[in-house]
Amino acid sequence: MTKSPNLSRRGLLIGTSIGTGLLPLSSAFAADAIPTPNQTEGPFYPTGFPADMDNDLVQVRGQQARALGEVLHLKGRVIGVDGRPLAGTLVEIWQCDAQGLYDHPRQSGRDRRDAAFQGYGRMMADAEGFYRFRTLKPVAYPGRTPHIHLKAATGDGRLLTSQFYIAGDPQNERDGVFRGAVRQPGQRQRIEMKLAPAPGVEAGALATEMDIVIG
Numbered sequence: 001m002t003k004s005p006n007l008s009r010r011g012l013l014i015g016t017s018i019g020t021g022l023l024p025l026s027s028a029f030a031a032d033a034i035p036t037p038n039q040t041e042g043p044f045y046p047t048g049f050p051a052d053m054d055n056d057l058v059q060v061r062g063q064q065a066r067a068l069g070e071v072l073h074l075k076g077r078v079i080g081v082d083g084r085p086l087a088g089t090l091v092e093i094w095q096c097d098a099q100g101l102y103d104h105p106r107q108s109g110r111d112r113r114d115a116a117f118q119g120y121g122r123m124m125a126d127a128e129g130f131y132r133f134r135t136l137k138p139v140a141y142p143g144r145t146p147h148i149h150l151k152a153a154t155g156d157g158r159l160l161t162s163q164f165y166i167a168g169d170p171q172n173e174r175d176g177v178f179r180g181a182v183r184q185p186g187q188r189q190r191i192e193m194k195l196a197p198a199p200g201v202e203a204g205a206l207a208t209e210m211d212i213v214i215g
Contacts, residue, residue, distance in 0.1 A: 033081050034186035035215035039162045039177055042149060044102040046094060046120050057093075057118040057135040067117035067136060069098030071205035073198055074164075075132035078125045078152055078212045085129025086214060092151040093133055094120040100141030137195065137206055138166065145171035145178060148193075152212050160214050167192035 052061040058071055078089040096102045096119075101109055103119040113119075117136065125131045138146035146169055152160045163181070165172055172178045172192075182188045190213060198207035 033079070033083060033213050034184070034190060035081055035213045036160060036162050036190040036211075037181040037184075037187045038160060039181050039191075041151075041161050042163075043106055044094070044096075044104040045149070046103065047105060050103070050118055050120060052118055053120055053122055055121045055123040055131075055133045057095075057121045057133065059134075060116060060118050063116055065116040067097065068114050069117070069136040069139070071202060072135050072137045072195070073132070073201055073205060073207040074135055074148070074193070074210060075130070075207075076210040076212060077129040078131060078154075078214065079129055081213060081215050085125070085127070086154050087125060087127045087129055088155045089125040089129070089131075089212075089214075090122060090151075090153045091125060091131045091212065092120070092122045092153075093135065093148055095135065095138050095148045096141060098136060098139055100139055131212075134202075138164075140171055145169055145175040147175075147178075150212070152214060154214060158214055160212065162191065162212075164191055164193050164210055167194045 054061075058067045074093070078086045078091060080086055097114040097117040099112065099114060101107055101113040103113060104110070107113070121133055121135065123131055123133070135148065138148050140146050145165060147163045147165050149163050150161070163177065165178055181191055193208040193210055195206045195208050198205045201207060
């Protein structure tokens with residue numbers, strides 16, 4: 001499969017203002033917002049970074065093949081609990097491929113992993129705190145509900161490590177990491193992604209908007 005002709009890689013990498021497409025952004029943020037809950041980093045954070053580690057995980061630079069799986073456009077803002085954007089925050093995500101395999105030495109069956117999937121990406125939030133990634137809808141693997149790992153490191157030294165999940169997935173309530181992150185009111189909405197079709201962005205793709213709130 002190839003990328004939609006309506007989606008240019010250059011546009012993805014430099015269009016961080018995210019003024020169009022996907023889902024409508026909130027027009028205002030309430031003060032004293034609930035922070036995104038910290039969660040475990042897990043055992044599969046990269047031990048070495050790929051040569052291509054931009055914010056398009058679906059298309060590896062220099063390869064014709066596109067990653068297997070359903071494309072997901074993930075975007076949002078990095079903000080403080082006061083609602084102010086945290087410009088320049090380094091946002092990282094990593095996840096398994098469509099077969100449930102990570103690019104990690106501890107991953108059993110790593111030789112079967114989809115080499116067309118980058119597996120890890122990073123970008124700096126822009127002046128308004130916006131970030132965006134083109135990745136895959138996460139899949140389950142033994143012991144875990146579908147999820148995307150993330151880290152956000154602010155310029156003033158704060159670090160958040162968390163995970164995003166698919167809203168309504170029945171496996172969420174059986175996942176110990178998920179249950180541990182939604183013990184307080186408001187935490188669920190910080191980590192559950194509501195997915196919607198994104199025909200105006202990329203044919204057959206999904207989109208979601210997730211703000212990262214750092215206390």
